[in-house]
Amino acid sequence: MGRQPCCDKVGIKRGPWTIDEDHKLLNFILNNGIQCWRMVPKFAGLLRCGKSCRLRWINYLRPDLKREPLSEAEENQIIQLHASFGNRWSKIASHFPGRTDNEIKNHWNTRIKKRLKLMGIDPLTHNPIEALNLENLEQKPDETITQSNMSTHDHETENSSTSSDTKKTETDIKIDDITNDFSIVENDYSNFCGNLDVDLLSNTTKTMSYSLETAESINFSSASTATEYSSSVVPAEGQHSIQQWFYSVDSLFSWDNNVNQLGVGEDFIFWRNYNH
DNA sequence: AAATATTCCAACCGCACGATT
C-alpha cells in the first residue's frame, strides 16, 4: 500500500494566497498555535492543504521574518556557508534569523550564482572556472563534461555546461575576459568572502534582525512548533512587542490602515475582534 | 506603444526521514 497524499486534492485551492486567507491563517495560528498542520486549514476555515499553510506561514506570515532585501554582508556569508554545506538551504538559512531557506535559495539561484560566474567562480565548487576547465582537459582532452561526470548535486547546472564548448554565449565571453587574469579573480574572491569572519557576521545579522523588543526571550526561528511560539508571544506584557511587530511588517498589513493607528495595547483587541 | 525576452520569487511537488502504530 502506497503512501497517502498529504491531503485530498479535490476542492483544494491553489495558487497565490489572498489577503483574506492570510488573515485567517495568521489569526488562527496566533490564537491557537499549531498541533497538526493537516488540521490547520480545517479549523482555520481555509480551502488549502496543510502543507500549503505551513509554507505560507514559514515563508511569509511568520512575525519574525526580515522583509528587507538581503544585504551584501548576508550575501557574502551565504557564499561562505554554501562552500561548506552545498545546497542545504535550511542549514544555511539557520545562520540567518528571520530569513527563510526559500528566500536564500531564490537569492542564490537568481543573483549570487550570476555574481560568482561573472567573477569567474564556479558556484558549485567555488573554484575559479578556468582552473576547473583545465582539470577536465587534462583528464579527458577530447571530451566535454558529460552528465556522468556530475554528481546529483550538480544537476542544476546541467544545461549550462553541456554545450558550453561548442557555442559560447555573450556571458561566457565576458567570463573568459575576466578569468584571463587569475590574480584579479583570486583577489576579488578573497576580498569579498575569503577573509570573512563567519561568527562576526552571524552576530551582526542577529543583532540587526532582533528588532522586536522581546526577541531576547522569544526565539521564533528555533521554536519547533507554532504553539511554542504562540504561547510565548501573547503574554500580557508582550502586547507592546506585538505592536512593534505590526510596524515591522507594515507592508504586509498595509491593507488594514487601522493597524498602524492602534495604540499600545489595542493590538490585542484587533486580533480578538477579527476572530469573531 | 506593442511585442518579446528576461528576471524574480511565491508556491507547488515529490521524496526522505523520524516517529508512531
Added chain:
DNA sequence: AAATCGTGCGGTTGGAATATT
C-alpha cells in the same frame, strides 16, 4: 519488521513584473 503519518527539504515551475527590442 512493515505500514502509516506528519513534517521538512530541495528542486522546479508559473506567472507577474520589468527590461529590451
